Amino acid sequence: MRPFKYVRASDAAAAVRAVAANPQAKFLAGGTNILDLMKEDVERPNELVDLTRLKLAEIKEAGGGVSIGALATNTDTANHPLIRRNYPLLTQAIVAGASGQLRNMATNGGNLMQRTRCQYFYDTAMPCNKREPGSGCGALEGLNRMHAILGWSDQCVATYPGDMANALYALEAVVRIRGADGTERTMPVNEFHRLPGDTPQRDNNLAHGELIVAIELPKSNFAKNSYYLKVRDRASYAFALVAIAAALELEGDTIKQARVVLGSVAHKPWRSQEAEAALAGKPASEENFRSAAEAALANAKPLAHNAYKVELAKRAIVRALLRASKLA
Secondary structure, eight states: OOOOEEEEOSSHHHHHHHHHTOTTEEEESSOTTHHHHHHTTSOOOSEEEEOTTSSOOOEEEETTEEEEETTSBHHHHHHOHHHHHHOHHHHHHHHHSSOHHHHHHOBHHHHHHOOOOOHHHHOTTSOBTTTSTTSOBTTTSSOOTTSOSSSOBTTBOOOOOOSHHHHHHHTTOEEEEEOTTSOEEEEEGGGTBOOOTTOTTOOBSOOTTOEEEEEEEOOOSOTTSEEEEEEOSSSSSOOOSEEEEEEEEEETTEEEEEEEEEESSSSSOEEOHHHHHHHTTSBOOHHHHHHHHHHHTTTOOOOTTOTHHHHHHHHHHHHHHHHHTTOO
């Protein structure tokens, strides 16, 4: 690990000013991702600004929904009565991620900011446009079993690894952000992360120095019929091959509205408008779920070693929707 300056921020304004003033500075919260990246020499900040003393961990009712502090831990969020009662999909997604020890440290803001686990990104001896723009994408013609089947570009085929964000996309969360000038703005979570395009080094649409202060969830009609499914190589402490956040609002057995978000198939959580449109107004049935799954993967472009993900994702969508609708 390279030497760096350590600063403990006294308030959000000071934290934002410190990072905004230094292009090589980074925020430090739980540290479960940034410290690993620094140890592997992938990230090389010369200054870390510690946020852990800021009062940004409150989880409270707000505007008919819930506001979740960016510094609330994943464990506290998943176990909070408001989340368990009104947003069980989020609880399921968080508990599916990492291990208990990591969830005790990881923060909600940091979870959104986590970077890909692509092995070429972590291996500094290999080309990676995300780590070193212009060097090439080692995974494109390399070992790409874990990589993207949707939304990738010739510059990058990495996937976003998180679970929590998949549920947040389904729940149409909003991210509250503080800028260097002290003003706050909001961003729909589905606009937060980016597809790789020609700038794979940019994971999200935050400007340098902007700080996530909260994640806001609107009132949800999905609490009774939602399910998070994570398919992985082993039962714990493994990133998903495919993950599905499925949510339904039912009137009798008719689907009033649906949310289908795929994880670990693209550079960002992939909300399938095609699957949702295929379900709206239809009876909840395995046949209709299969049609929705086909629509969700119609534009998939598998790589040399991950064609299995297409069929796996289809089957996972059907299973998640069956579980959400209580038909299985």
